[in-house]
Amino acid sequence: MAFDWFWKAMGASQTRNQKRSRALVDEAEAQHAELAQLDDAALAQRGRDVVDDPAALLAVLGVAAHRTLGLEPFPVQSQAVLRLVEGDVIQMATGEGKTLVGAMAATGFALRGRRVHVITVNDYLAERDAEWMRPLVEFFGLRVAAVTEGMGPAERREAYAGDVVYGPVNEIGFDVLRDQQITRREDAVQAPADVALVDEADSVLVDEALVPLVLAGNQPGEEPTGQITDVVRHLREREHYTIDDERRNVFLTDAGAARVEGALGIDSLYDDEHIGTTLVKVNLALHAKALLIRDIHYLVTDGKVALIDASRGRVADLQRWPDGLQAAVEAKEGLDVTEGGRILDTITLQALMRRYPMVCGMTGTAVEATDQLRQFYGLHVSVIDRHKELRRFDEADRIYATSAEKNRAIVQEIAALHATGQPVLVGTHDVAESEALAEALEELGIEVNVLNAKNDAEEARIIAEAGDLGRVTVSTQMAGRGTDIRLGGADQSDHAAVADLGGLAVIGTSRHRTARLDNQLRGRAGRQGDPGLSLFFVSLQDDVVTAGGAGETITASPEPDGLINSARIRDWVGHCQRVTEGQLLEIHAQTWKYNQLLADQRAIIEERRATLLDTEQAWVELNEKAPEVESSVQHARDIMLFHLDDEWAEHLAIMDDVRESIHLRAIARETPLDEFHRIAVREFRDLAQRAVDKAVETYRSGSTLADLGLARPSATWTYMVSDNPLAGSGNSAVSGIANLFR
Template sequence: MPTISKISNFINNIDSPVNYNIAEYIKVLDRVNNINLKNLTDNQLKEKSEILKRKAKISTDDIIVDAFSLVRETSRRVLGMYPFDTQILAGAALDRGKIVEMKTGEGKTLSAIMPAYLNGLTGKGVHILTYNDYLAARDAEWMGNVYKFLGIEVSFITEKMSKNERKKGYLAHITYLSAKESGFDYLRDFLAIDKKDIVHRPFNYAIIDEADSILIDEARVPLVIAGKFDNTTENYSYLSNLIKELHPIKDYELNEYGMEITLTEEGLSKMEYRLGCDNLYEDKNLELLTRVNSALHAEVLLQKDKHYIVRNNKVEIVDEFTGRVSDKRSWPDNLQDAVEAKEGIKSSSKGKILGSIPLQYFINLYPKVAGMTGTAHSAARELDEFYGKDVVIIPTNKTFIRKDKPHYIFKDIHTKKHAILHDIKKEHEKMRPILIGTGSVEESENLAMELRNNRLSCNVINAKNDEIEADIIAKAGELGAITVSTNMAGRGVDIKLGGKNEKNKEKIISLGGLYILGTNLNESRRIDNQLRGRAGRQGEPGESRFYVSLEDELIRKYRIDKLIPSKLIQRNFNIEDDKIREYIDRGQRIVEGYNSDIRRQLMKYSFILEEQRSIIHKKRREILEEKISLELLSNKSPEKYKEIQDELGKDIIKKVEKQLTLYYINKCWADYLEYISYIRESIHLVVVGKKNPLDEFHKIAIESFDKMLEEIEISIVNTFKTAEITKDGIDMDKERLKIPSSTWTYLIDDSQNQFSNVEDVVKSISTAIAKPFISSKTLYKKLLKIFN
């Protein structure tokens, strides 16, 4: 552990927007270090915990030192792990609601149990939100013995648990679960028709593991609950077959880097003739146009085994951040249906969306939020802007000695691949463990095949079975191991030199520790750093190197090569050319800014919807829990209201009004979401009429929401006037007020949308060099016919 004076010097010598000042947490550490509980018996420790429970009802601020000291000593006895000073610092920052950056191997999981215990003493609930179900179950079991020793209930929740199991899990002092499962339960609670069906209790405190992956990478991903009302599904195979008949260049054209696709005038005319419509761009045909564009996008731009796989007769999306198959994720409905039609798969039909909330807004429902990760500093501005969260950098327990080598840069992919293979062979001859990070499932499998053809045995990580993955990752530090992986984000497992038992650890240290080899740069340096962070844990040696070519997808997609003066490219540059590396680093920073702007733009569009969702959810919850009295029917239909009340009693009339109100809130909100989703998909077309899309969207959303509120009231009153009411209330099925026959949850992969236009970032990267993309002449010709 660095001395306090060294930490102070570290703070004073850093000039950064990130918060390196940990003075207030050092004060907590000093006081914790002055408490010695080793001589107390187990029962005495447990008695102290009971005393702290009583004190926590008043305030947790006054007992943080006692609570942390108690957990530290209990951890030593129960787990055989005595938290480092740096882990105490991290725990104190987490209790203050900060995003804590700790390098891989510094013990984030153990750091979290101290603030979790402290806040769990209040009995109001602590959620430790993990990246997946496997980590939730693992960490709850691993750390659970500490909590149980101190009289604190701990539980975990996974996808397959029943409603009763979930409700019981949320009643524990501390609950481990994935962020998405907590969000899905929030959406399910919105559909409850009886308050006993609600599983969540009021939100209190959340500690988010892999915070940057959840809060930044997944922030724009909407959580969705959908319902099926009937068995009818629309057949999209006809459109898919039409698209398959089109010819490249003649009927459709791609932009220079294959990122956008548009119909040519000939292709558009052909589609309009086959579909029997005069002008696809007329307002009445916008829904059909959206489906045509989705079918074209699915057929030409989305590649099987790169962007998705087909397994068990289902289309499964490959996650852009982790490279793994994404569980329970779909594209927006039109695109998902188009891909399924392309592959000859019967549409899985998401049914009707009944509720939705982006992960970013869900997290903000917690009054107190903290997070921990190994790579937060580069996302600090977004974390502050979107969540109001400071990033606190915690120093390492031991001196950090990993060597991050400059990128090797090549003109073409072929030369790069040859150099990668040569490097792997050279390091493997020493028996040094190697972890190779690739850019896609396809690339990882091709590289693994190439290695095996060269008699180099390797393990591959690109599946979605998290338990098997964790086992493979744990072995990645063994002597002579070669592990090929897609992105390492959200893996949640440390790589120990020598494997779980640390066999041959000293020999591996003498070889330089784990060698990290990245075959591509990512769109975010933070993702690159997550790969680097797998080496050099707890003061151990390690080394990382990235291989880059000017033909890589990142370079081509965003025209980063246009930044580099042609005279540097034309000559046979050295693979460690500093000047070229500077241009590539600059391009990567510009791309990061562009992706940040997309998230910011999406936030602007979703802000008004989230304000509306908050109003609807709050109102519905108050009605469900009978916190407000309903007076609509007595005001709008007083005669029948009095008649039913006199005949059947006050309780029945209250039950009827509650039944109808809850039903129509759900129905009208679902109708509104469906309408506003369609508006959002087509709103960008208003630029042709020289209008601002965001302003127009907000205007439509506000007007439509007001109409929806009116529709809820009108529907309640009209149904009340005509419905048969008995001593049991209203027979909802008989009155055709059907609730969904089944519901399910999923995530919408929102990466394909009208805001992700690569044109803007290309302009940013090389305004003077690269030509901006030109919008299709056909599009404008058709649209201008309408607006003129």
């Protein structure tokens, strides 16, 4: 193939073991006629008998899928199953049947005696796919289950005992954290799994890999005082504070500091008396004011702040900012400040995935993430051909000088397409943008279906209708929705009519900060050989251009409506996107280095914990130190585990403070990462011994933990820290959300 050199250079491959895979697929298909003659029991038994013969197992799985689901896998789907079972991340285009591929591979793993976690991005997909694929898995006498947010411990324990377990990545991670707080092994809900089969693999393994999952114990929250919030509310950008080009950090100017000091009646924010208290609260209030925008980063519903998951366009029910910042936003909005919590344990999604002995996955856009998948997980990418040739037309970007001109053009283009009856799907970047666009279209008499974080419960219905005649759907972060759009509506009754009009037209309101996310949106059109159209609008004021081109100037000669027809400018926009991609990869690499040492230390704590849980080691150690005390094994275990967990929580708090201030080390000509590692090693070195010493002291007292005021928190809760470098709107608030499409 002409481009084989490209895939090899990228570390991905359309030829990597593909010749062998195709030969095995051909061999499997040759067995179908014979297998079709077997009754169900004999076919299921054949599956158990041929687990070490890839072609025979693939043949059995294919016949079983047809018999139980009415789905006969295409040769390319069978090829994808083989690549998954061998541990690759596969790239399959949208609409090519990844759900069936994942279920066949998971069943194959389970038949080999390996418990599989099929990792999804949300509850809806976990529950849907488990139920949809249940007949195939159960055909072989295997158990399939889904783990979802609303389940209690007993339900979760039963689900995790299954052979194939579907679950959202955050729920699986939270259960890992909760299981690290138990004091009796029987209280654990998870059973060890051998394989993580990750759907939307680039989203989970790359985009959100560094998002920490957090388990907290209850304690009162702390927020900027009302006076601080009020003072900061009146500060003005550029005069009192500045924001960096990527809109990730905000800084007080000298004039801003003086104004705050005057309003609060203090001499200096930077005195020892205030630098660790008042200044911290001022900075939190300033971050909440300047960088966190309502209806872009969060919603306010029922008197509560609800974060928006930027990569999926949904409300993140269990997600919040670190406690001080969460409280600052609540204070900014005039809401009651919610209870905070001491962090008991935390794990990033990347560290979570690395716990599995084997990881494989599937997505529509893996090639662009090849470097990250190889660097951070040692995974290879296999590109699976389409079942039918792509007929989608990808139009060149339309580039405009200003956001206002671009937005007017977007409305005009949608109206023109809608007038023909062609369905249109518009991918926006945030809630505010989606609502502004919908309002502009409705003023033209165009009915719009809006899918954003405010109504994501209606997702399945809205997506099912998005390919129907005359339908206009405006969605935030369509790339993270994980559901196919079929031409002619849910029942495809008007498929031919829509196909004759050119199929689904996908419009992007700006480029994302990585081409991979653009391609995820683009891939919503042109499924299974259907016709389709994709078109992106860009302005020179878009975030991806201003961030990627920071410090450089570019001149252009726009037409009267602002359109810029210039190959040079088109190349410039591509350059800006590549710069932002490089920035994101560098952020990932640096953050991984900070996280990795803590992950290694966490593994040591887990090993120690498992020893205390599963043996009489706690009693033996304490009895050696205090033989005069009469006690049970469980009492000794409770004490040792409490102090180990308490010291680990304290270590996390210390290292969080260190990381927040580590950039100051650069001022002293020290390497921040080296200094972070030095402190982390020093602080961790004595952790286990401190835990033992405190446990001995408690043990000798003869009192219970509760009597000494050392009981575990009466309530725990989980959340995700929003720390995704991909989170950034395409049309930032600087342009004025209210006037986006005017």
